[in-house]
Structures are given as C-alpha cells and as structure tokens.
Amino acid sequence: xxxxxxxxxxxxxxxxxxxxxxxxxxxxxxxxxxxxxxxxxxxxxxxxxxxxxxxxxxxxxxxxxxxxxxxxxxxxxxxxxxxxxxxxxxxxxxxxxxxxxxxxxxxxxxxxxxxxxxxxxxxxxxxxxxxxxxxxxxxxxxxxxxxxxxxxxxxxxxxxxxxxxxxxxxxxxxxxxxxxxxxxxxxxxxxxxxxxxxxxxxxxxxxxxxxxxxxxxxxxxxxxxxxxxxxxxxxxxxxxxxxxxxxxxxxxxxxxxxxxxxxxxxxxxxxxxxxxxxxxxxxxxxxxxxxxxxxxxxxxxxxxxxxxxxxxxxxxxxxxxxxxxxxxxxxxxxxxxxxxxxxxxxxxxxxxxxxxxxxxxxxxxxxxxxxxxxxxxxxxxxxxxxxxxxxxxxxxxxxxxxxxxxxxxxxxxxxxxxxxxxxxxxxxxxxxx
Amino acid sequence: xxxxxxxxxxxxxxxxxxxxxxxxxxxxxxxxxxxxxxxxxxxxxxxxxxxxxxxxxxxxxxxxxxxxxxxxxxxxxxxxxxxxxxxxxxxxxxxxxxxxxxxxxxxxxxxxxxxxxxxxxxxxxxxxxxxxxxxxxxxxxxxxxxxxxxxxxxxxxxxxxxxxxxxxxxxxxxxxxxxxxxxxxxxxxxxxxxxxxxxxxxxxxxxxxxxxxxxxxxxxxxxxxxxxxxxxxxxxxxxxxxxxxxxxxxxxxxxxxxxxxxxxxxxxxxxxxxxxxxxxxxxxxxxxxxxxxxxxxxxxxxxxxxxxxxxxxxxxxxxxxxxxxxxxxxxxxxxxxxxxxxxxxxxxxxxxxxxxxxxxxxxxxxxxxxxxxxxxxxxxxxxxxxxxxxxxxxxxxxxxxxxxxxxxxxxxxxxxxxxxxxxxxxxxxxxxx
Numbered sequence: 001x002x003x004x005x006x007x008x009x010x011x012x013x014x015x016x017x018x019x020x021x022x023x024x025x026x027x028x029x030x031x032x033x034x035x036x037x038x039x040x041x042x043x044x045x046x047x048x049x050x051x052x053x054x055x056x057x058x059x060x061x062x063x064x065x066x067x068x069x070x071x072x073x074x075x076x077x078x079x080x081x082x083x084x085x086x087x088x089x090x091x092x093x094x095x096x097x098x099x100x101x102x103x104x105x106x107x108x109x110x111x112x113x114x115x116x117x118x119x120x121x122x123x124x125x126x127x128x129x130x131x132x133x134x135x136x137x138x139x140x141x142x143x144x145x146x147x148x149x150x151x152x153x154x155x156x157x158x159x160x161x162x163x164x165x166x167x168x169x170x171x172x173x174x175x176x177x178x179x180x181x182x183x184x185x186x187x188x189x190x191x192x193x194x195x196x197x198x199x200x201x202x203x204x205x206x207x208x209x210x211x212x213x214x215x216x217x218x219x220x221x222x223x224x225x226x227x228x229x230x231x232x233x234x235x236x237x238x239x240x241x242x243x244x245x246x247x248x249x250x251x252x253x254x255x256x257x258x259x260x261x262x263x264x265x266x267x268x269x270x271x272x273x274x275x276x277x278x279x280x281x282x283x284x285x286x287x288x289x290x291x292x293x294x295x296x297x298x299x300x301x302x303x304x305x306x307x308x309x310x311x312x313x314x315x316x317x318x319x320x321x322x323x324x325x326x327x328x329x330x331x332x333x334x335x336x337x338x339x340x341x342x343x344x345x346x347x348x349x350x351x352x353x354x355x356x357x358x359x360x361x362x363x364x365x366x367x368x369x370x371x372x373x374x375x376x377x378x379x380x381x382x383x384x385x386x387x388x389x390x391x392x393x394x395x396x397x398x399x400x401x402x403x404x405x406x407x408x409x410x411x412x413x414x415x416x417x418x419x420x421x422x423x424x425x426x427x428x429x430x431x432x433x
Numbered sequence: 434x435x436x437x438x439x440x441x442x443x444x445x446x447x448x449x450x451x452x453x454x455x456x457x458x459x460x461x462x463x464x465x466x467x468x469x470x471x472x473x474x475x476x477x478x479x480x481x482x483x484x485x486x487x488x489x490x491x492x493x494x495x496x497x498x499x500x501x502x503x504x505x506x507x508x509x510x511x512x513x514x515x516x517x518x519x520x521x522x523x524x525x526x527x528x529x530x531x532x533x534x535x536x537x538x539x540x541x542x543x544x545x546x547x548x549x550x551x552x553x554x555x556x557x558x559x560x561x562x563x564x565x566x567x568x569x570x571x572x573x574x575x576x577x578x579x580x581x582x583x584x585x586x587x588x589x590x591x592x593x594x595x596x597x598x599x600x601x602x603x604x605x606x607x608x609x610x611x612x613x614x615x616x617x618x619x620x621x622x623x624x625x626x627x628x629x630x631x632x633x634x635x636x637x638x639x640x641x642x643x644x645x646x647x648x649x650x651x652x653x654x655x656x657x658x659x660x661x662x663x664x665x666x667x668x669x670x671x672x673x674x675x676x677x678x679x680x681x682x683x684x685x686x687x688x689x690x691x692x693x694x695x696x697x698x699x700x701x702x703x704x705x706x707x708x709x710x711x712x713x714x715x716x717x718x719x720x721x722x723x724x725x726x727x728x729x730x731x732x733x734x735x736x737x738x739x740x741x742x743x744x745x746x747x748x749x750x751x752x753x754x755x756x757x758x759x760x761x762x763x764x765x766x767x768x769x770x771x772x773x774x775x776x777x778x779x780x781x782x783x784x785x786x787x788x789x790x791x792x793x794x795x796x797x798x799x800x801x802x803x804x805x806x807x808x809x810x811x812x813x814x815x816x817x818x819x820x821x822x823x824x825x826x827x828x829x830x831x832x833x834x835x836x837x838x839x840x841x842x843x844x845x846x847x848x849x850x851x852x853x854x855x856x857x858x859x860x861x862x863x864x865x866x
Contacts, residue, residue, distance in 0.1 A: 084848050087841040098550065116785070117531065117799055122778050124812050138849045172848055209812045223660065227667045230812030234660045255860055258853035294852050330825075337829070344825070345555050352549070352829035357857035360830055363845045364838060366550055367826035379557050379642045379663030381823040390814040392763075392777070393800035396770070396785035397793055405797060408520040412796045415517050415605050416571045419727050420691035424790035427688055 001290075001300065002257075002283045004309040006276075008317070011310045015325045018268050018306050019375045022236040027220060034191045034220040041195035046202045052192040057133075059163045061187065066203050068169060068185040076174035084172060088139055091364035092179045095143055098366030099151045103385045114398030119391040123153040124230070126205060127388050128197035129182065130212030131173060133162035133189050139176035140362060144369045144383065145212045146180035152388035157182050158205060160197060162189020189214075194221035198229045211387060213370065232387050233380055236373040237266035239306075240358055241327035241347075243318045243340065244282075246275040248333040249354065253278070254285035256331060256357050261302035262295045268306035270325065272318040279309045319343035326377040329358050346377045403429050434723075434733065435690075435716045437742040439709075441750070444743045448758045451701050451739050452808045455669040460649060467624045467653040474628035479635045485625040490566075492596045494620060499636050501602060501618040509607035517605060521572055524797040525612045528576055531799030532584045536818045547831030552824045556586040557663070559638060560821050561630035562615065563645030564606060566595035566622050572609035573795060577802045577816065578645045579613035585821035590615050591638060593630060595622020622647075627654035631662045644820060646803065665820050666813055669806040670699035672739075673791055674760035674780075676751045676773065677715075679708040681766040682787065686711070687718035689764060689790050694735035695728045701739035703758065705751040712742045752776035759810040762791050781810045836862050 005011055041048040046063045054060050077085070108118030127149040131142055142159070149157045159182045161169055167187060177185055186204050188196060194214075200206030210222060211232035222231045240260040244253050257269040273279055286303065293299055312318050319340060322330060326346035334340055337352035344350065348371030349361055362369050370383035397405075406429045413421035438444055474481040479496045487493050510518070541551030560582040564575050575592070582590045592615045594602055600620060610618055619637050621629060627647075633639030643655060644665035655664045673693040677686050690702040706712055719736065726732055745751050752773060755763060759779035767773055770785035777783065781804030782794055795802050803816035830838075839862045846854035 083840075083844050087844040087848075090838070090841045091845065097544070102552075111530070111799070115798070119535075119800075120774070120783070125778065140845060140849065223656075226659070227656065227807075227809070230809070251860055252857070255853050255857045259851065259857045262851055262853050289853070289856070295850075299853075341553070341827075345558070346823075347825045349826040349828065350553070352827065355832045355835045355861060356828055356830045357835075357861065359842050359846060359854045359857045360835065360838070361826065361828045362854065363842050365548070365828045365830070366544070367552075367828060371826075372823075374660075376660070376663070377823065377825070379823060382826055390779075390805075390810065390812055392780045392810070393782040393794070393804075393815055394774075394785065395782065395789055395794045395798045395800060397789045397798070399788045402788045402790075402793065405523070405793070407516075408523045409792050409796050411516050411520040412524065412573060413792060415520075416573065417728075418692065418695055420688050420695050420722070420732075421792045421795065423722070424685070424688045424692045424792045427684055428788060428790065 002286050002303050002307045002309060004279050004283060004311060006311045008312070011321055012324065014308055015321060018270070018308065019325055021266060021268070021306060022374050027216060030216060031220050034217055034224060037191040038195045038221060038224055041192055041201065042199040049188055049192050049196050049201055049204070052190065053163065053188060056190050057162050059167050061163070061167060063203050065167060066186050066188065068174065068187060073174055073178060073183060076171035079171035080175045085175060088143070088172070088176050088179055091140065092143055092147065094364050094366045095147045096151065099148050099385050103151055104389055104391070108394060112401065114401035116394065116396040118394035120394055121389050121391045123155070123389050124208040126156040126158065126207040127154045128207035128210040129157065129159045130193060130210060130214050130218060131159055131161040132214050133164055137170040137173055139172040140369065141213065142173055142176035143180050146177060146182045148368065148383060148385045149388045150181040152385045154388050156205065157184070158197070158207060159185045160188050160193040161185065162193070163187040191217045191221035194218060194225060198225035209388060211383060232370065232383050233372060233376065235370070237264045237268070239268035239327055239373060240329040240331065241270045241272065241322050241325055242331040242333055243315065243322060244271060244273045244278060244333040245315065245335060246278060247335045248278060250278055250281035250285050252354065252357070253282045253333060254289055257286060257307065258289055258293065258299060259357070259359060260329070261307060262293070262299045265298055265301040266306065267302045269303065271309045272312060272321055274312050274314055274318065276311050279311050283309060315340055316343060322347070326375045328371045328373045328377065331358060348372045348377045348382060435719050435736050435740045435742060437712050437716060437744060439744045441745070444754055445757065447741055448754060451703070451741065452758055454699060454701065454739060455807050460653060463649060464653050467650055467657060470624040471628045471654060471657055474625055474634065475632040482621055482625050482629050482634055482637070485623065486596065486621060489623050490595050492600050494596070494600060496636050498600060499619050499621060501607065501620060506607055506611060506616060509604035512604035513608045518608060521576070521605070521609050521612055524573065524576055525580065527797050527799045528580045529584060532581050532818050536584055537822055537824070541827060545834065547834035549827065549829040551827035553827055554822050554824045556588070556822050557641040559589040559591065559640040560587045561640035561643040562590065562592045563626060563643060563647050563651060564592055564594040565647050566597055570603040570606055572605040573802065574646065575606055575609035576613050579610060579615045581801065581816055581818045582821045583614040585818045587821050589638065590617070591630070591640060592618045593621050593626040594618065595626070596620040624650045624654035627651060627658060631658035642821060644816060665803065665816050666805060666809065668803070670697045670701070672701035672760055672806060673762040673764065674703045674705065674755050674758055675764040675766060676748065676755060677704060677706045677711060677766040678748065678768060679711060680768045681711060683711055683714035683718045685787065685790070686715045686766060687722055690719060690740065691722055691726065691732060692790070692792060693762070694740060695726070695732045698731055698734040699739065700735045702736065703741045703743065705743045705745055705754055707745050707747055707751065709744050712744050716742060748773055749776060755780070759808045761804045761806045761810065764791060779810045781805045781815060
C-alpha cells in the first residue's frame with residue numbers, strides 16, 4: 001500500500017506528480033461557480049450570504065443570526081474541558097511569545113549628509129480570519145491565524161467559520177478565538193465568506209486582508225479577490241517529507257507519516273532514506289498502525305495515492321529530492337540534523353532530530369503552522385506578524401542633498417522621456433541656488 | 434481642467450472612484466484572452482511565444498533570436514552616453530546599499546531548556562524580472578527589480594522585455610540590467626512572457642517568482658499564474674497624493690502632480706490642502722506647465738480624469754482622506770512633515786518636506802520604487818530583498834522538552850480528532866520514560 005521506489009528518475013517523476021496534485025485543470029470549472037458566488041454576494045450582501053449558507057451548509061439563518069452572540073461566546077467556556085482550556089492557553093502563550101519578539105519595527109537612518117531614509121511599519125486596519133468547519137474545525141488553526149493579527153496590532157479582527165448542525169460553532173474554536181483576542185465572529189463559510197470579507201455586506205465588514213486555510217472553493221475565492229484585498233497565501237492540502245537514516249525509529253517515522261495522511265485524502269506523506277531496511281520496517285509499521293486507526297479509510301486513501309518511500313544512496317540525494325518537492329513540513333530524523341540542514345533550500349518548517357514530531361509545531365512550539373504547500377515553499381514562507389503589517393518607505397532630502405544628486409536625476413528623467421520628473425528637481429534647485 | 438472640490442462627502446466619493454479606476458469588471462473579458470495565451474504557451478512553448486510576439490509586437494523572431502546575445506549586451510554600452518552610465522551607476526550603488534543592509538538574516542534562539550527555535554532565510558532558486566517596453570522602457574525599473582534579487586542571492590536571475598522595432602531592446606535597459614547583474618535576457622513581453630516564466634519553454638527557464646510591472650494583460654497573467662509561481666504584486670497605474678500647507682511652493686506642487694500624470698493616462702494625481710489660495714495657485718501652475726509639456730495630450734487626459742484638488746479644514750482631515758486612498762506615493766509638503774506622519778496609516782512611500790520630490794525616490798534615494806497601487810498600500814509594501822527570499826521555521830525539541838509538553842499536545846490532538854498526531858508524541862514519550 002505504501003510503495004517503496006529506488007529509481008531516482010521514478011522518484012523525481014513521482015515527486016512532480018504529488019507536488020502537482022492540486023494544480024489540476026479541473027479547478028477551472030469550479031472557478032466559474034466561485035466567480036458567481038463572489039458577484040452575487042458583492043451585489044446582494046447579506047441576503048446572498050444567507051441563501052448560500054442555506055444551500056451549501058443546510059442552515060437557515062437570519063441576518064441577526066450571522067454574528068455569534070456574547071452569550072454563545074460565554075457558554076463555549078462551559079463546554080470546553082478544563083485540561084483542553086489549559087492546553088489552549090499554553091499554546092497561546094508560546095505562539096504569542098514567539099510572534100511577539102519577531103514583530104517588525106520601524107526605523108530611520110541617516111546614510112548621507114542631510115538625508116533621512118526609513119521604513120515605517122503599520123498594521124492593516126482590518127483582518128478577516130477564515131476558519132474551516134466540519135472535519136477541519138481546529139482550535140489550533142484559530143490560534144495560528146488570530147495571534148499574528150493580534151500581535152501586529154490590527155485594530156479590528158474578524159473571524160468567519162461555517163455553521164454546523166443547529167447553527168452551532170465548535171466551542172473549542174470559540175474559546176480559542178477569545179483566548180487569541182477575537183470576539184467578532186460570523187457564522188459563514190465557503191466562497192461566500194471570502195466574498196463577504198472582500199466586499200463587505202450589511203452585517204459583515206469589508207477587511208483589508210484575508211488569512212486562513214480552506215477547501216478548494218475558499219482557495220479559489222481568495223485567489224479571485226486578491227488585489228481587491230490582500231491574502232496570506234493559497235493553501236492546499238497538507239504534506240510532510242521525512243528524511244531518516246538508520247538511527248531513526250521506524251515506528252516514529254510511521255506515525256509521523258500517518259499524522260499527515262490522517263488530515264485529508266489529498267494529504268501527502270513521503271519518506272526518503274538511504275537505509276533500505278528502515279524503509280521496509282516503516283512500511284510494515286504503517287500497515288500495523290493503520291489496522292486500528294480511527295480514521296482508517298481516509299488515511300489509507302491518502303497513503304495509497306500520495307504516500308511514498310524513496311530509497312536513495314546518500315543523504316545528499318535525499319536533500320536534493322526534498323528541495324525538488326519543497327515540502328510544507330520537513331522532518332530530519334537523522335543523526336546530525338544540523339549538518340543536513342545546510343543542504344536544504346526549500347521547506348516551510350523544518351523539524352530537527354528524533355524528538356521533534358511535527359505535532360510539536362502544529363500545536364505549541366511557537367512558530368506558525370500555516371505554511372506554504374504544493375511546492376510554494378520554493379518562494380513563500382509561514383504566516384507571520386508581517387502578514388498583517390506593511391511598511392511605508394520614508395525619504396527626506398535637504399536642499400543641499402537634493403542639489404548633489406540633481407544632475408543624475410535629470411539625466412535619468414531625460415533618458416526616460418519624463419520632463420516633469422526632470423523639472424521637479426530643476427525648479428527646486430533654481431530656488432535653492 | 435484640474436478640479437477643486439471642497440465638500441468632504443464629494444471628496445470621499447471621488448477618492449473611491451479614482452482608487453477603483455482599474456477594478457473595472459471589464460477586465461474579466463480580457464482574462465479569457467490571457468488564459469488562452471497562458472494555455473497555448475504552456476502546451477507549445479517557444480513556438481507559441483514566437484507566434485504571439487509576431488502578433489502583438491509585430492516582430493518575427495526565431496528561437497535563436499529570443500535571448501539577447503553577448504555581443505548586443507556589449508554594444509549597448511557603446512550606445513549609452515557617459516553621463517547616463519554614471520547616473521545609472523550612482524543609482525545602482527545607492528539602491529544596492531539600501532537593500533543590502535536590510536537583507537533578512539537567519540537566526541536561532543533557545544527559549545526554554547532543550548528547545549531550539551529559529552528562522553532560516555534562503556533565496557529562491559530562480560527569479561524572472563518583467564520589464565515593460567515601449568512608452569515605459571525605463572532603466573530605473575530594471576534597477577529596482579534586479580537589485581533586490583541580486584542582493585537576495587538568487588542564483589539565476591532572468592529578465593524578459595518585449596522587442597521594439599528591428600527586434601531591438603532599449604540600450605539603457607540592457608546596460609542597467611548588466612549593472613544590476615542580469616545577463617540572461619529574453620526578447621519577449623506581454624502575457625506570453627509571464628507564461629514562459631511560469632511554465633518554462635525550450636529556451637526560457639521556468640522560474641520560482643516573477644516580479645515587475647506591466648500593462649493590464651501582464652498583470653492579469655501574473656494573477657492567473659500565482660500559485661504555480663510566486664509574484665511580487667499586482668501593479669496598477671501609478672499615483673501620487675500630495676498633502677501641502679501654506680508653506681508649499683505652488684510651482685513645485687504642480688510639477689510633482691504632473692510628474693505623476695505624465696506616466697500614463699490612468700495615472701492619478703491628487704492634492705489635499707487646507708489652503709484654498711494654494712489650491713487655486715496650483716491649478717493655474719498646472720495649466721501653465723502643461724502648455725508646453727512634451728507629453729501634453731497624455732498628461733492632460735490623466736489630469737482631467739484622475740487629477741483632483743481637495744480643500745479641507747485641517748491637516749488631520751487631509752491625513753484621513755489620504756488613508757482612505759492609501760496612495761502609492763505620498764508627499765508631505767508641509768511645515769512639520771514628521772508630525773503629520775503620525776496620522777498616516779497607509780502609503781507605499783512617503784516623501785517628507787519641500788526638497789524631496791518623488792523623483793528622488795523614483796531614481797536613486799535607495800528605497801524601492803516598485804510600490805503598491807490602487808489602494809493596495811492598505812495591506813502591501815514595497816518590493817524588497819525579502820520578495821526574493823523565504824524562510825523556513827526551525828524547531829528542535831529534546832526528549833525532556835517533549836515530555837514537558839506531551840500532555841498538552843495529546844489533549845489538543847484528541848480535541849481535534851487526530852489520533853496519529855497524539856501517537857506521534859505518545860510513542861516517543863514511552864521510549865524516553
């Protein structure tokens with residue numbers, strides 16, 4: 001079921017296939033549906049949102065139902081066990097501490113006489129946080145999206161999430177939101193939620209940036225509204241790549257592969273190892289652990305389609321294959337992970353050594369678990385405080401500083417055929433000379 | 434021609450109209466054309482690129498013509514006057530110095546016993562730089578795109594730009610490219626250039642990120658390929674907003690407005706001032722300077738459609754209107770620009786004081802001139818070294834550190850219904866206890 005391959009050329013082809021598993025041209029016809037949803041919400045506001053919620057989520061709401069009430073927010077605390085609340089609070093503290101210290105700071109400098117240069121960082125005015133429902137209603141997703149926006153200092157942080165049966169929202173999600181400083185929560189999901197955040201409705205405010213993962217409809221909607229608002233990234237199904245050597249424990253490697261596969265039938269779980277014996281043992285372990293797995297059907301599907309073990313000659317080869325995949329999560333279960341790290345160019349998050357299963361980072365180590373997928377780690381990074389901030393360049397020249405560079409500017413402006421650019425300097429120099 | 438308005442409500446409406454000047458639904462039918470170009474290049478590579486170049490640029494090329502030859506690169510230096518070369522080099526030095534010192538650096542930290550956290554910054558493998566041709570063939574655009582990629586340490590930096598008459602490329606563009614370390618240049622523009630960079634052809638390499646401004650077809654193509662590759666931003670027509678008080682020189686304010694308008698009929702140029710007399714004088718000055726303007730027709734069109742003077746009561750009101758517009762360029766031609774800065778929340782670049790016309794930043798102050806447009810400064814920032822880099826989160830736990838957080842992780846994993854997440858910790862703890 002979990003295949004082992006040993007040919008590098010086959011491995012390269014398989015890595016491409018798995019990496020492209022969501023780049024299918026079939027998304028194009030879904031795009032037409034999403035475009036329609038966006039247009040309808042843009043024109044009809046709340047009433048469009050409510051009609052899609054009835055259609056897609058089978059929940060009949062009034063405009064007054066849309067916002068989660070203060071009473072519901074309070075009650076959620078009664079519904080969450082004490083040990084879960086404590087765990088959420090531990091995670092919140094560690095995630096907040098990590099993000100807090102890496103908050104970008106404004107600065108100015110004085111590179112030459114009479115010149116001031118700088119960058120001024122400011123938060124966006126409003127952030128919209130998308131939190132999936134159903135199978136993927138995770139309090140950890142709430143923390144990982146809301147805390148960076150909180151730390152960035154975003155004045156208005158709004159969350160949207162689809163209603164479950166009886167219009168309900170998962171209480172752990174509601175508690176995590178409040179722990180992360182979000183109290184404005186709307187019961188809406190799917191492309192209609194993205195439309196509401198991008199254009200605004202009578203009830204739901206238009207925001208400046210939308211973050212958070214979702215299904216293919218949510219992702220397509222985010223891509224289409226990008227430019228009207230900012231977005232964090234286009235999230236695809238999750239993936240892990242493990243590089244392991246003979247020092248790795250086969251049972252640990254196997255459980256880490258399954259911890260990815262259990263997310264989603266489209267999740268990908270790859271092992272690359274120079275140890276053919278380890279490869280065999282991991283396959284046996286995966287089968288053994290799958291036998292009584294509570295999410296066996298889904299997890300088996302993912303392992304069968306997007307699970308893979310590649311046996312290579314050297315760890316260097318493993319690193320090169322990993323770079324070609326550019327995994328969202330990379331585990332280095334090898335004797336000297338910091339040495340191997342030098343050969344890694346592209347990965348969203350890297351887990352070093354035998355005692356760092358991905359779950360540590362998924363929940364509470366501190367760094368964000370919202371990471372680039374489907375090869376996007378070639379060019380993109382984790383969600384962070386900077387996602388919710390932007391900077392303005394600052395430039396100030398004195399009259400003297402301007403005259404020093406006046407000739408060069410005028411020559412460049414003339415070369416580009418922009419006379420008023422030239423004159424904007426020429427007229428000022430005349431005055432000051 | 435340049436209108437003055439004094440009603441705040443009218444000002445707000447006009448600002449929205451100007452801000453949305455490129456968000457028209459009319460782009461949707463252009464998208465169909467662009468999608469066709471992308472698909473055709475994806476399937477047919479060079480031959481598709483050449484056929485579009487014949488159709489759109491009226492230039493008949495062979496695959497061998499696509500890449501600009503070493504001889505052409507050399508000859509360009511003979512065609513560029515010495516003073517222009519010197520100006521390009523001054524700009525290059527200042528831009529490089531500014532970007533160099535703000536290059537993100539990798540770090541690790543040790544927040545608790547037996548825990549290592551960090552961020553490792555790495556450049557993308559390949560960057561594709563789009564440089565427009567025709568009216569907007571600017572050496573400054575080349576410098577502003579190529580230098581951040583160079584400073585980021587991107588190993589392969591590729592430029593594309595449409596061929597002019599006789600297949601030629603502007604020699605100043607070729608010189609600026611070489612000064613900024615780019616020697617792999619292809620004669621291709623438009624959506625077909627973006628397709629070639631996103632998918633690769635026989636001649637043109639697939640890249641990881643595409644940066645640089647272009648017309649509406651280029652921008653739509655960048656939006657559509659986003660996700661297959663990274664992009665810097667969706668650039669629209671340029672814009673300036675000037676806040677001026679009674680200390681400002683009307684002739685300087687006027688020339689700065691025209692320096693924006695002369696770019697493009699869609700460029701926007703706004704003045705907001707509490708001084709009604711200044712407003713009148715600026716309008717007269719704009720008319721006077723337009724009389725003999727070499728780009729009069731184009732510039733007048735821009736001023737007529739997207740030029741505006743707003744008279745307000747206070748500088749605070751001016752700042753609020755500016756925040757609603759979120760201008761690409763903001764000039765503060767006021768007595769105390771650093772005081773007014775405190776009220777500014779959104780702007781791509783801010784030019785402080787009477788002696789800092791936008792042209793200083795356009796060409797050589799150092800900060801990047803590739804900036805968010807059309808209100809995108811609400812959530813986006815200037816192009817920078819970080820555009821061409823990404824980071825991997827680093828996490829390492831010891832066995833002891835893992836056991837300390839093991840309970841919390843297992844509780845969270847159980848709450849989220851992810852048994853292998855729980856077991857990835859449980860199995861490891863068993864061993865170490």
